[in-house]
Amino acid sequence: MIDDEFMRAVSGLIVPEMGTDATANLLYWLIRTTRPQRVLEVGMGYTTPFLAQALADNLAAYESEKSLLDDPRGAELQPMAHRAYYDEPYRPHLVCIDRMTDPTSSAPRVLEVLEDRGLTGITSVVEADLRGSSGLVRERFGMVDFAWIDTWDTLAFLREYWQLINPAGGVLAIHYLMTYPQGRAVLEYAKSLAGPDGGKLEVTNLREPHRFGQNSTTLIRRIRDYVDPEDLRPQGTANDPVGVLTQA
Numbered sequence: 519m520i521d522d523e524f525m526r527a528v529s530g531l532i533v534p535e536m537g538t539d540a541t542a543n544l545l546y547w548l549i550r551t552t553r554p555q556r557v558l559e560v561g562m563g564y565t566t567p568f569l570a571q572a573l574a575d576n577l578a579a580y581e582s583e584k585s586l587l588d589d590p591r592g593a594e595l596q597p598m599a600h601r602a603y604y605d606e607p608y609r610p611h612l613v614c615i616d617r618m619t620d621p622t623s624s625a626p627r628v629l630e631v632l633e634d635r636g637l638t639g640i641t642s643v644v645e646a647d648l649r650g651s652s653g654l655v656r657e658r659f660g661m662v663d664f665a666w667i668d669t670w671d672t673l674a675f676l677r678e679y680w681q682l683i684n685p686a687g688g689v690l691a692i693h694y695l696m697t698y699p700q701g702r703a704v705l706e707y708a709k710s711l712a713g714p715d716g717g718k719l720e721v722t723n724l725r726e727p728h729r730f731g732q733n734s735t736t737l738i739r740r741i742r743d744y745v746d747p748e749d750l751r752p753q754g755t756a757n758d759p760v761g762v763l764t765q766a
Contacts, residue, residue, distance in 0.1 A: 519575055520546055520568070527631055531564040531624040538668065540726075541693065541735055542568040545666055548737075550576060552689060554663030555610055558655065558682075560648050560675060561668035562616040562625035569666065570637040573610035577640075580608040612641045613659050615648050652678045661688070668693040672704050680711050685742040696723050697733035708738055717742040 520543065532539060542565045549557065549572035557569055584604045586592025616625045632638050642658065644651055648671060655662075661684045667675055672692055683690055690708075695701045705721070712719050720739040 520571065524567075524571065524635070527635060528564060528567050531567070531627055531631060533563065533622060533624050538564045538693070541565065544724075544735065545569055545691065546572045548689070548691065549573060549664060552664060552687075553580070553608075553610075554689070555608065556659055556661065556663050557610070557612045558659070558662045558665040558679075559612060559614045559668075560616075560666070561623075562614045562618075562628050562643070563623055563668070565666060565668065566612075566614060566625075566628045566641075567631050567635060567637065570612050570632060570641050571635065573612055573640050574637060577608060577610055580604075610640065611659070613644060613655060614641065615644045615646060615651055615655070617647055618645050649674055649678065652682060655679070656682060663687075664689045664691070666691045666693075670694075670698075673700070673707065676704065676708055676711065680708075683740050685717070685740045688740045690738040690740075692736040692738070694733055695736040696725060705736065712740075712742065 528542075545565055546568040549569060553576050554573075557573060559566060559569055583592075583599070587599065587601065587604060616623075618625055629638075629643070632641055644654060644658075646654075648669065659682075662679075662682045663684050665679070665683060665688075667690065669675065672695060695704060709719060709721070711717075718741045720737075720741060722737045724735045724737070726733055726735075
């Protein structure tokens with residue numbers, strides 16, 4: 519979890535000009551909320567322990583929740599649970615791609631923090647350029663449920679890695695996209711990749727003109743094959759206090 523101990527452990531990774539001091543917390547909660555199996559990060563640094571910790575916390579939550587199925591202690595919560603979800607194993611993993619050559623990056627120190635926090639088992643590092651590494655990621659990782667891109671080479675990433683983003687709800691988070699001249703063109707290119715086969719995207723730009731050193735985070739969610747989970751809310755209970763579901 520993100521507590522004072524965690525924040526002390528990662529404090530030495532902050533590089534102000536990288537502008538991820540607030541985004542790291544956002545990424546943590548996005549991972550906790552969407553609970554992806556496979557996460558890809560391009561450009562290691564301050565955000566890496568947040569991603570790994572979120573996956574570790576997700577795994578603990580998954581195991582705790584699964585233990586409550588058919589247990590009287592969880593009777594009040596079980597009607598909201600999508601039981602089929604717990605039939606599949608949850609084995610989250612983070613793969614990071616980084617050249618490890620940027621002298622301003624905190625990437626080399628990240629590995630020490632991951633080891634100290636007991637997060638190396640949930641994390642793999644590909645020490646390489648993002649260009650030409652997609653085959654290795656595909657072989658080791660398969661489809662990606664959540665990707666975090668903190669690099670100026672976003673267009674190259676889209677061209678090479680787009681087909682690795684899970685079309686059934688996979689999320690791509692991009693740093694700085696909307697605050698450099700090519701950003702809009704890159705976003706339009708991403709939209710074009712949805713293609714004529716019924717592909718769809720959900721796009722949200724979180725701009726930060728009110729902050730120094732940090733400008734935007736763009737979230738792109740692929741929903742070509744996404745199907746909303748079954749609505750398991752029971753009718754006529756506290757989950758439907760005014761009877762809307764009953765009326766429907």
